[in-house]
Amino acid sequence: MIYFFWLFALLALIGALGVLLETHPVRGALYLLLAFLSIGFLYILAGAPFLGFVQIIVYAGAVVVLFLVAIAVMSLRRIPDDRDLGPRGFLALVFAGAFFLVMLALLRHAPVPAAPTPTPGAPQPLAEALFRQYLIPFEIVSVLLLVAIVGAIVLVRRRPGP
Amino acid sequence: MLTHYLVLAFLLFSIGAFGVLTRRNAIAILMAIELMLNASNIALVTFSRLHGNLGGQLFAFFTITITVAEVAVGLAIVVLIYRLRKTVNADEMDFLKG
Amino acid sequence: MNLSLLTPEYVVLGTAVVLLFLAFLTPRRAVIFNTFTVLGVILAMFLEMVSLGNTGSLGMLQVTPLARIFDLMFMAATLLVVLMAMDYFEAREVGGEFYFFLLMALLAMMVLAKSVHLVVAFLALELLSFSLFVLVALLQEENAVRAALKFFFVGAYSSSFFLMGMALLLISSGSLYLNQFLFGHHLALTVVGIALLLVGFGFKLVYVPFHLWTPDVFRGAPTPVVAFIATAPKAAGFALLLQVLARALVPYAAQWMPIVVWLAGLTMLAGNLAALRETNVKRILAFSTIAHAGYLLLAFGVNTTGAYQALTLYLLAYIFMTVGAFAGLAYLGERTRLDNLRGLARRDPWLALFLSLFFVALAGIPPTAGFAAKFYLFAEVIRAGHPALALYAFLNGVVSAYYYLRVPATLYMYEASEETVVPVSGRRYSLLGTVMWIAVVLVFYLGIYPTTFLEVVRQVF
Numbered sequence: 107m108i109y110f111f112w113l114f115a116l117l118a119l120i121g122a123l124g125v126l127l128e129t130h131p132v133r134g135a136l137y138l139l140l141a142f143l144s145i146g147f148l149y150i151l152a153g154a155p156f157l158g159f160v161q162i163i164v165y166a167g168a169v170v171v172l173f174l175v176a177i178a179v180m181s182l183r184r185i186p187d188d189r190d191l192g193p194r195g196f197l198a199l200v201f202a203g204a205f206f207l208v209m210l211a212l213l214r215h216a217p218v219p220a221a222p223t224p225t226p227g228a229p230q231p232l233a234e235a236l237f238r239q240y241l242i243p244f245e246i247v248s249v250l251l252l253v254a255i256v257g258a259i260v261l262v263r264r265r266p267g268p
Numbered sequence: 269m270l271t272h273y274l275v276l277a278f279l280l281f282s283i284g285a286f287g288v289l290t291r292r293n294a295i296a297i298l299m300a301i302e303l304m305l306n307a308s309n310i311a312l313v314t315f316s317r318l319h320g321n322l323g324g325q326l327f328a329f330f331t332i333t334i335t336v337a338e339v340a341v342g343l344a345i346v347v348l349i350y351r352l353r354k355t356v357n358a359d360e361m362d363f364l365k366g
Numbered sequence: 367m368n369l370s371l372l373t374p375e376y377v378v379l380g381t382a383v384v385l386l387f388l389a390f391l392t393p394r395r396a397v398i399f400n401t402f403t404v405l406g407v408i409l410a411m412f413l414e415m416v417s418l419g420n421t422g423s424l425g426m427l428q429v430t431p432l433a434r435i436f437d438l439m440f441m442a443a444t445l446l447v448v449l450m451a452m453d454y455f456e457a458r459e460v461g462g463e464f465y466f467f468l469l470m471a472l473l474a475m476m477v478l479a480k481s482v483h484l485v486v487a488f489l490a491l492e493l494l495s496f497s498l499f500v501l502v503a504l505l506q507e508e509n510a511v512r513a514a515l516k517f518f519f520v521g522a523y524s525s526s527f528f529l530m531g532m533a534l535l536l537i538s539s540g541s542l543y544l545n546q547f548l549f550g551h552h553l554a555l556t557v558v559g560i561a562l563l564l565v566g567f568g569f570k571l572v573y574v575p576f577h578l579w580t581p582d583v584f585r586g587a588p589t590p591v592v593a594f595i596a597t598a599p600k601a602a603g604f605a606l607l608l609q610v611l612a613r614a615l616v617p618y619a620a621q622w623m624p625i626v627v628w629l630a631g632l633t634m635l636a637g638n639l640a641a642l643r644e645t646n647v648k649r650i651l652a653f654s655t656i657a658h659a660g661y662l663l664l665a666f667g668v669n670t671t672g673a674y675q676a677l678t679l680y681l682l683a684y685i686f687m688t689v690g691a692f693a694g695l696a697y698l699g700e701r702t703r704l705d706n707l708r709g710l711a712r713r714d715p716w717l718a719l720f721l722s723l724f725f726v727a728l729a730g731i732p733p734t735a736g737f738a739a740k741f742y743l744f745a746e747v748i749r750a751g752h753p754a755l756a757l758y759a760f761l762n763g764v765v766s767a768y769y770y771l772r773v774p775a776t777l778y779m780y781e782a783s784e785e786t787v788v789p790v791s792g793r794r795y796s797l798l799g800t801v802m803w804i805a806v807v808l809v810f811y812l813g814i815y816p817t818t819f820l821e822v823v824r825q826v827f
Binding site: 274277281284285288294297298301304305307308311312314315318319321323324327330331334337338341342345346348349352353 | 485489492496499500503506508511512514515518519522523525526529530532533534536537540541542
Binding site: 119152209213 | 276278279299302306310313323332334335337339347
């Protein structure tokens, strides 16, 4: 069991680093796909199977495809190396590194209780909680999706004006 | 075992944060932001595994929805810019400069 | 769960959805959309006023009289912006969708002011941000779209920090209810979690160092959208900060108060100093909103109920002054450099008078609302035992008076040059005129009788 974790964690990291360093957009999207898939499997390992499959379907299915469609629409081939590894890149590295170390120290300093209790990852209890305790966030998310869809359509619509 | 999940979450978050600051291509920045949101999702799932409370997983569902909506709106704006300017580099709109 | 508490929200949502149908079905006649939106918002305001006393809890939302007062503020700002948008978008046919996103942003702010659970607060913040991103880029003009992209990236970036902060708080305390996420058994996790939340807040409230996106978005986006972004979301952000800092984190006040005082001081300074160098009036207003965020943060730095009452008054005055100033600028279309205003007083005395009144109010000169707001806020800061802080803020106000009063000065004291904008007269500007009249009347009413509003707020706190 433990090996699976290390496998998927490693794949996720490879995917993330790939997204970071890859200049060709399509290859970047495929690295992202790798990262999303491995995170999905990690969820299944962490006792949230339903969430894991939703992650795989939604992210690997929809988000990466959306990126590829956008890349195709913009017919992007090789982009000049847009990685900004100059002084600003170094500053960003310091910031990200410091952030990571702070979080690491946080964990060591505040030991997270090791004994995880089994959680029902099956859909049924999730659905009950979603439509009972979390009803209001559910409604807000539906409005949010409406705004996002209408927004995306309205923005890219050909306007007759100038 | 669960601290490993959190370590992975923080690592992915930092990689994403670094990516957003160093890439100039709008699509690459968007992908890096996706990584950061996914990293937070891992931390949320770890919480629900830890406290045995479904809240974490449910919150992760909402986050996934928000991320998808974000990608939709973000890509719409990027496509719009591409149509207006034929370039997708975000360099001239360097958002760290004043 | 008494769902009738949220009737104003249903009215706003209903109006928005009907607008969507109207926008895509009926031919493009802005008059229908505008009047329909105005009626919807007025109905919602009426319902809000009628049920001011009607309070209760809905699990993750808590309806309090204070939240209703903030709702009225958001609706007032939205109403003025809708009226402004009608005239401003006369040429480009703006369909119903502009008003749809405006109403969606209004809905998000109303939910934000009532949320007592971090998930609901986060979702409302995202709904607000998405609506604003789309509003900025809606007209598909190049610099507006570039401003929207920058706005989007900074927004998404800070949201992911906000989210990670919530995850940490959840891990340490097991609950995201505002009054519970505090009592986690891991102090370190809680502190870092709150710090990450403040990063997310920074983007919405625009305090240092998250103010960098403001000038470009203000210059790029169309004026009515900028008037909206500069006022209502800021009030919503402070409403939520009130819930988080002044309600949930009271036990840790000793820790976060000094941080907020420093944040307030730096933000004031950054806003004022940057505005001094500006020659584009829209960017001057952008930096002035940052400076005002600094003054508003003072109330949290002092953390007394009196200061929060003064904060509410200040927000109300701030909304009307800023919307009025932007309505004046809307007359000038997109040419808002200082030398476009040179000697405008001779050509369009009314516009010059109104613009000057708003900038005088922003500078905080009596008898305007700007003065009353600052007066009560600084009085509370002194009463809370921070005279030095009040003096520092006052000096900042004096510095700000310089760049505010430059506008009336250029309007009246210089000769008209070829750069000066030729005002377009006639019916076309009737609605903009009404917006400015409403704003001026309220700015002076609040300036002369601030206690009426303060009494209402005092009962509510």
